[in-house]
Amino acid sequence: MSRDTYIQLESVTKKYTRGGEDLVVLDQLDLTIPEGDYAALMGPSGSGKTTILNLVGGLDVPNSGRVTVAETEVSGIAQRQLPAWRARHVGFVFQSFNLLPVLTAHENVMLPLQLTPLSAAERKKQADFALEIVGLSDRAGHRPSQLSGGQEQRVAIARAIATDPDVIIADEPTGDLDRNSADEILELLDRLNDELGKTILMVTHDPAAAANARRILKLDKGNLVSDEANDRSRKQSQGEA
Amino acid sequence: MIAAASSLKGRRKLSFPLRLAFRHIFANKTRNGLTILAITIAVFLLCFLLAVVRGIDAGVRSASSTRLVTQSAVSLFVSLPMSYRPKIDAQDGVAIASEFQWFGGYYQDPSNFFPQFAVNKDRFVDMYVNDFEIIEGPNGITGPGAREAVKKAFATEKRAAIIGIGLRDEEKYDFKIGDTVPIIPAIYQRADGGAWEFVVVGVFRPLKARIPDRIMYFRSDYLNDSIEVGEAFGEVSAGVYYVNIDNSNQSEVIATEIDQEFLNGPQRTQTVTEAAFASFFVSAIGNLPLFLGTVGGAVLFSIFFSVVNAMLIAGRQRLNEAGILQSLGFPPITSTFLLIFEGLAVALIGGAFGLALAIGTQDLVVLNFGDSIRNYEIDPGLMGLAIGTSAVLGITAGLCAGIPFLRYRPTEALRSIG
Ligand SMILES: Nc1ncnc2c1ncn2[C@@H]1O[C@H](COP(=O)(O)OP(=O)(O)O)[C@@H](O)[C@H]1O
Ligand SMILES: [Mg+2]
Numbered sequence: 001m002s003r004d005t006y007i008q009l010e011s012v013t014k015k016y017t018r019g020g021e022d023l024v025v026l027d028q029l030d031l032t033i034p035e036g037d038y039a040a041l042m043g044p045s046g047s048g049k050t051t052i053l054n055l056v057g058g059l060d061v062p063n064s065g066r067v068t069v070a071e072t073e074v075s076g077i078a079q080r081q082l083p084a085w086r087a088r089h090v091g092f093v094f095q096s097f098n099l100l101p102v103l104t105a106h107e108n109v110m111l112p113l114q115l116t117p118l119s120a121a122e123r124k125k126q127a128d129f130a131l132e133i134v135g136l137s138d139r140a141g142h143r144p145s146q147l148s149g150g151q152e153q154r155v156a157i158a159r160a161i162a163t164d165p166d167v168i169i170a171d172e173p174t175g176d177l178d179r180n181s182a183d184e185i186l187e188l189l190d191r192l193n194d195e196l197g198k199t200i201l202m203v204t205h206d207p208a209a210a211a212n213a214r215r216i217l218k219l220d221k222g223n224l225v226s227d228e229a230n231d232r233s234r235k236q237s238q239g240e241a
Numbered sequence: 242m243i244a245a246a247s248s249l250k251g252r253r254k255l256s257f258p259l260r261l262a263f264r265h266i267f268a269n270k271t272r273n274g275l276t277i278l279a280i281t282i283a284v285f286l287l288c289f290l291l292a293v294v295r296g297i298d299a300g301v302r303s304a305s306s307t308r309l310v311t312q313s314a315v316s317l318f319v320s321l322p323m324s325y326r327p328k329i330d331a332q333d334g335v336a337i338a339s340e341f342q343w344f345g346g347y348y349q350d351p352s353n354f355f356p357q358f359a360v361n362k363d364r365f366v367d368m369y370v371n372d373f374e375i376i377e378g379p380n381g382i383t384g385p386g387a388r389e390a391v392k393k394a395f396a397t398e399k400r401a402a403i404i405g406i407g408l409r410d411e412e413k414y415d416f417k418i419g420d421t422v423p424i425i426p427a428i429y430q431r432a433d434g435g436a437w438e439f440v441v442v443g444v445f446r447p448l449k450a451r452i453p454d455r456i457m458y459f460r461s462d463y464l465n466d467s468i469e470v471g472e473a474f475g476e477v478s479a480g481v482y483y484v485n486i487d488n489s490n491q492s493e494v495i496a497t498e499i500d501q502e503f504l505n506g507p508q509r510t511q512t513v514t515e516a517a518f519a520s521f522f523v524s525a526i527g528n529l530p531l532f533l534g535t536v537g538g539a540v541l542f543s544i545f546f547s548v549v550n551a552m553l554i555a556g557r558q559r560l561n562e563a564g565i566l567q568s569l570g571f572p573p574i575t576s577t578f579l580l581i582f583e584g585l586a587v588a589l590i591g592g593a594f595g596l597a598l599a600i601g602t603q604d605l606v607v608l609n610f611g612d613s614i615r616n617y618e619i620d621p622g623l624m625g626l627a628i629g630t631s632a633v634l635g636i637t638a639g640l641c642a643g644i645p646f647l648r649y650r651p652t653e654a655l656r657s658i659g
Contacts, residue, residue, distance in 0.1 A: 054652050057568070059567070059568060059650075059651045059652050059655070060650065060651075060652050080572075083567060083570045083571060083572045083573075084570060084572075085570075086567075086568065086569070086570040087569065087570020087571075088570070092568045092569070094655075098561070098564075098565045098568075098655075100261070100562055100565065101268075102261065102264035102265055102267075102268045103261065103264060107260075110257070111257070111566075111569055112569040112570060114257045115569070115570050115571065159569070
């Protein structure tokens, strides 16, 4: 597999059965994302965006077709092994942050590190570092309820990168945030892509968010209707204007 | 950044999930506080009721196997004649027999009740040689010689009484050797309308759980002679007979022979082992152990459901967390484990409080109800049972709430965000 096919969906079909009726969400979908790419996935509600993220992240399995991430066929991993694979390769960022409210920011970031063979000192160091990257070292001891929405999402991003996964999967990460906080998050994702080389797959409704990505994929009723490289300089010049 | 984890060895680390479980317990102080309170009460009641039942059982079990009790075949409340004793004594295999007549008086106030029995002046001390240890006799005699001295004094002083150690040591009685103790009659009224007077000649410590330490034995001839000369009212009678036999294997045979002897009256008898007699007493008060056991079981049963319910509520609130943990790479069983641990911790905290309450109130119970609740003790077996029951309760409740998490797919769990 080349650097050009880091994430690959081949003829992927996903159906849900609801009330005895089959609902085909993805119908023989093909999709390729190269290593180090930053792709924005757009499309109307219910078009199957979250379903794609779930398949790539190994949270769900397709009915047919292959899902490959970093040379591993995710759709072929046994159900029991999937959590372990997720722990090593994927970091999730959700629209509603999904921090555990009873844990502090630092403890939330520590969570995925519990699954690594690192020593306690190394885990702490790594969590500290992740919080530093998102600029929240000074809020390490705060509970999510003591943080703003933007800060919560930054903690969630720190948690997603704490174990140094290859892929960041973000499902409408700015959907619950005001413009300023959203911009902070987008800037952070930019840096993860630019500086740390993370491959990012982000679902978004927000054109400003999509403008940050290197590529924009448009989905409609389970079909890829457009796949275009994005001219990021345009966004930058807009920003400077 | 840093190298990725190379293998999943996360299961070796339990400390973090445990911390998470404790955070949840503290995050729901009201619900968990109420659950803990319910378990505290249930475990306390369980300990209390079982200690009562065990006390009763201990009494029955400590009954002598070489002793029979001969009672009226009609009813326990019908007394046997005094004339029966020589005939019982004459039976083959009988070692020694004594009448036991219930007196039923009280000291100063009816609330100061303790049992008094009228017994045979020449036989009683020898008959109870294995049942109690005489620890103090006339003129302050203690030690091995006390028994003989007390036996002699009991045979000599007509108003003599032998008392359990509780009547000597407890402040509200404080009976000492040589004291004259007035006992107000409930059955055997005196012609002068006053109290009966007894002179304390011996103090004993019970060696058997069945014998209370607040009890008094006095001479049956004092009672009967007083009635005969008109100083007191009542019926001259023996009550029941306690019969020591030589060989416990012979109890059936001897019991049958005694009952045969009196088949033609004046009163037919029913002779049973002391154990059977003791358990009859227990069943006479309405099968208390079964009743108490049922109450305890019912309490535990209802508490069990309230604990399960509390855990199910916790489980529903934990669905989103389960999805998050799974997305981070934790296996589904992590959430199950968290709920089991939470249930276990809550139940053990409640159980420990309940047990502490039972242990803490033990002396209080003995002090206030010692007369009616015999041999009350929260022993190590009971402690183990209380903690074990709590643990089973908590684990079961946690399992009920946690098992469904094994079936949820992470996407479903994450969708519960709302
Ligand atoms: N677990 C599920 N069971 C049944 N239907 C589902 C499930 N998950 C998603 N769907 C349906 O599949 C379609 C696509 O869902 P989703 O991928 O979440 O869409 P999007 O994220 O683009 O809004 C929707 O119609 C949704 O209702
Ligand atoms: Mg969606």
